[in-house]
Amino acid sequence: MSEEPLSIAVTGAGGRMGREVIEAAADREGVAVAVAVNRTATDPVAGVAVDDADDLDGLLASEEPDVLVDFTGPDSAVAYAEACADAGVPLVTGTTGFAESQINDLRAASETVPVLKASNFARGVAALRRAVREAAAALPGYDVELTETHHNAKRDAPSGTAKSILDDVEDVRDDLDERVHGREGDAPREAGEIGVHARRAGDVTGEHEVLLAGNRETLELTHRAGDRGVFAEGALDAAAWLAGQDLGWYGFGDVLDGGEARDDDE
Known part of the structure; x- marks a missing residue:
């Protein structure tokens, strides 16, 4: 019997990296995009319908993805982290530019679910x-x-x-x-x-x-970096790893065997 595929949610699905993540997931065996949202209307990406980001709470509850992958902006990422904490969904974020108070908000979410924040997934x-x-x-x-x-x-x-x-x-x-x-x-x-x-x-x-x-x-x-695909692949590696972890705060170095990246990675 085959294992269930890793079910992921993707925010910022209409953005550069959101699209890359969805396309990389479509090409990777054992990964399925269950939820894709964007703050503005967006056509399907790699055959995946993109919903309104305002509906994320309900989609997380109904679809129950294993992990959410976020490449958006600091304000959005904090809001998505809070949604993940409420829904019990682990979060991988490659968003950068956070203020210290926003980092604290992400860390607060990590007290409820696993949160992996990295400035780079290469x-x-x-x-x-x-x-x-x-x-x-x-x-x-x-x-x-x-x-x-x-x-x-x-x-x-x-x-x-x-x-x-x-x-x-x-x-x-x-x-x-x-x-x-x-x-x-x-x-x-x-x-x-x-x-x-x-x-x-x-x-x-x-x-x-x-x-x-x-x-x-x-x-x-x-x-x-030759193209953004390297970051998308790394984010999917992080998502697959994080889905099996206990709640807490992680960095990309935790995903790599023997990695030494800082855990705050900002």
Whole structure:
């Protein structure tokens, strides 16, 4: 007897990532999209009907999905987290740009259901973060600059992934504690700075580069995502894993064997 497929709900079904998740689910054996919602009217995606997001509470109650996958905006994600908590549905969210109070709201939901929040679902980014931590710790005194590039419609800057990488650097380098966003005019580098540069252009999926320089040498660590499918696949991996977990707060590193990603991952 075959096992029941993983039943997922998808919010923001009309958005870039919502569509990617639904299309990735359609191509993956053992996954079925039971609920798809969007805040504006949207045509079916990969054969899945998209309902009004205002109906999410009722849909979660009637369809009883195993997990909800969210890539929307901070306000929406918090509302969906509350709906998941009420319905007893685990939540995977890749939304970024949260205020601290909104993170607290998500954590409150994790006291009722499993919540997995990640700024990036690419396995290569998890490897990049481990490499950056190791390199930054091994090169004390070296200057650190971070540059990230995304498509011209991305709203938050710097990206959530960039913020996670900056957190990683600051965790292992006590001498770096000031994030300087771009430079203009008379702006020589000061002690304690980490340079941060956000670029928005065209349809770039996502690039993150960390530069470490000192002692007459440079080290550059870079990750480039070829398309959004890599994030959708990772989100489905996270959803399948989270569906079997106890309530609590998780990060994508928990999904990866031996992963070291921060559990808050913002």
